[in-house]
Amino acid sequence: MTQINEPSFRESVDLMFNRAVALMDLSPGLEEKIRVCNSTYTVRFGVRLRGHVHTFTGYRSVHSEHMEPVKGGIRYAPNVHQDEVEALAALMTYKCALVEVPFGGSKGGLRIDPRLYEERELEQITRRFAYELVKRDLIHPSQNVPAPDMGTGEREMAWIADQYARMNTTDINSRACVTGKPLNAGGIVGRVEATGRGVQFALREFFRHPEDVAKAGLSGGLDGKRVIVQGLGNVGFHAAKFLAQEDGVAITGIVEHDGALFDPDGLDVEAVHQWLVRHGGVSGYPDATHTADGAKVLEEACDILIPAAMEGVINMANAPRIRAPLIIEAANGPITAGADEILRDKGVLIVPDMYANAGGVTVSYFEWVKNLSRIRFGRMQRRQEESRHQLVVDELERLSQDKNLGWTLSPGFKEKYLRGADELELVRSGLDDTMRIAYQSMREVWHGRNDVPDLRTAAYMVSIDRVAASYRAKGL
Numbered sequence: 001m002t003q004i005n006e007p008s009f010r011e012s013v014d015l016m017f018n019r020a021v022a023l024m025d026l027s028p029g030l031e032e033k034i035r036v037c038n039s040t041y042t043v044r045f046g047v048r049l050r051g052h053v054h055t056f057t058g059y060r061s062v063h064s065e066h067m068e069p070v071k072g073g074i075r076y077a078p079n080v081h082q083d084e085v086e087a088l089a090a091l092m093t094y095k096c097a098l099v100e101v102p103f104g105g106s107k108g109g110l111r112i113d114p115r116l117y118e119e120r121e122l123e124q125i126t127r128r129f130a131y132e133l134v135k136r137d138l139i140h141p142s143q144n145v146p147a148p149d150m151g152t153g154e155r156e157m158a159w160i161a162d163q164y165a166r167m168n169t170t171d172i173n174s175r176a177c178v179t180g181k182p183l184n185a186g187g188i189v190g191r192v193e194a195t196g197r198g199v200q201f202a203l204r205e206f207f208r209h210p211e212d213v214a215k216a217g218l219s220g221g222l223d224g225k226r227v228i229v230q231g232l233g234n235v236g237f238h239a240a241k242f243l244a245q246e247d248g249v250a251i252t253g254i255v256e257h258d259g260a261l262f263d264p265d266g267l268d269v270e271a272v273h274q275w276l277v278r279h280g281g282v283s284g285y286p287d288a289t290h291t292a293d294g295a296k297v298l299e300e301a302c303d304i305l306i307p308a309a310m311e312g313v314i315n316m317a318n319a320p321r322i323r324a325p326l327i328i329e330a331a332n333g334p335i336t337a338g339a340d341e342i343l344r345d346k347g348v349l350i351v352p353d354m355y356a357n358a359g360g361v362t363v364s365y366f367e368w369v370k371n372l373s374r375i376r377f378g379r380m381q382r383r384q385e386e387s388r389h390q391l392v393v394d395e396l397e398r399l400s401q402d403k404n405l406g407w408t409l410s411p412g413f414k415e416k417y418l419r420g421a422d423e424l425e426l427v428r429s430g431l432d433d434t435m436r437i438a439y440q441s442m443r444e445v446w447h448g449r450n451d452v453p454d455l456r457t458a459a460y461m462v463s464i465d466r467v468a469a470s471y472r473a474k475g476l
């Protein structure tokens with residue numbers, strides 16, 4: 001019954017926005033200008049497949065152009081609709097502002113179940129959709145730059161980039177029209193893992209602040225924490241894998257579209273992922289307990305819950321039964337505004353989506369910069385860095401020998417110190433820095449005033465303040 005009053009995804013975003021602006025000193029006119037979605041383009045196009053013309057519906061929303069290009073993924077899902085795309089575009093505006101990525105917010109969607117089509121058909125459909133968007137500058141290196149989202153990945157981004165290049169044969173910046181491309185089509189190392197990697201960096205930064213950890217009723221570091229992940233797709237898989245392999249957490253539950261796996265001692269994330277890719281689901285996986293009603297596993301006891309599948313999965317109906325003290329929103333909008341209040345009243349700490357999953361757009365920004373500069377990160381300085389480090393090592397060794405000091409370098413030091421940073425290291429370093437600084441900016445507002453109830457409100461306040469400053473600078 002409670003679900004009857006559940007706000008829609010877009011209403012949820014607006015409710016959260018309103019909660020934040022109520023604590024700010026913005027003129028009502030500017031407040032409205034920031035909140036509303038500037039435009040949504042709906043396109044219906046036909047593609048001849050299997051002897052028939054099939055009509056598809058797609059959207060591209062531009063939420064805010066306070067900075068251009070605007071940026072946001074393209075989602076392929078059977079239930080995509082305007083409200084959802086607008087909500088996601090709004091989140092992109094706030095997300096980019098929070099992590100200081102110089103883009104406005106946009107999002108796109110195509111109403112399609114990609115599993116029903118062959119690769120060749122998907123290429124035809126994607127190229128046709130891209131054609132419609134390119135024609136209207138809704139894909140453009142300096143105006144609107146899409147990226148992958150649910151149901152799309154490197155393959156689709158490569159088709160889109162190629163379609164743009166065919167239609168703009170003299171545009172030297174054409175590769176910058178879309179991000180998330182494969183390396184051979186102008187992508188950047190570390191983009192595929194970026195959103196999951198960002199979730200890991202966000203959690204690491206959170207656990208660097210014992211005061212915040214205590215607010216969730218937890219203590220210590222990440223090591224040994226029990227984690228349940230929903231959605232083992234791009235974001236969920238990378239987050240779970242890195243947390244298990246590098247931070248010592250136990251992934252006790254994995255919730256997928258066809259049920260959930262549970263193992264109190266920790267699941268083998270790589271093995272489950274391989275099973276999922278091969279069989280299209282987690283059912284039948286031999287080394288864990290399978291529960292057909294996957295959503296029930298969201299309610300299991302754990303230390304950290306990572307919803308990484310889709311929006312609205314924690315709602316007014318199940319929020320009272322959620323037992324995790326800490327939730328990090330790897331997906332966009334997994335907690336509805338109604339559930340957010342229930343969880344806050346229960347003392348659950350939420351690391352909000354606009355921060356938690358900002359790793360994707362951050363590395364997309366690096367890819368866009370790389371495309372515009374047409375040079376791989378690290379190409380100029382890597383060997384120079386190595387030769388300067390070599391000078392120091394040679395000098396230390398000479399001193400030790402000449403002065404008979406008997407110094408020896410620690411094992412492995414020389415190899416590690418001498419190696420100059422490659423593109424992957426630079427990308428991870430830039431992402432880590434971004435996630436740390438953004439957390440600290442939210443935290444400052446959260447702790448700096450006694451009327452800011454949670455991190456989400458703080459995140460909105462930081463973002464809205466920055467967007468407002470851009471609009472003011474434009475004379476609004």
Ligand code: NAD
Pocket residue numbers: 148149150151152195230231232233234235236255256257258294308309310311330331332333357358360361
């Ligand atoms: P994906 O398509 O790669 O993976 C989604 C996974 O969720 C799939 O494995 C799917 O089977 C599973 N799933 C679908 N419905 C489910 C359900 N009802 N219960 C449990 N599992 C379910 O998508 P993704 O790119 O990983 O995106 C996931 C979320 O992260 C979305 O909300 C997306 O907007 C957000 N996000 C993605 C990126 C990115 O870079 N890909 C960046 C920021 C935010």
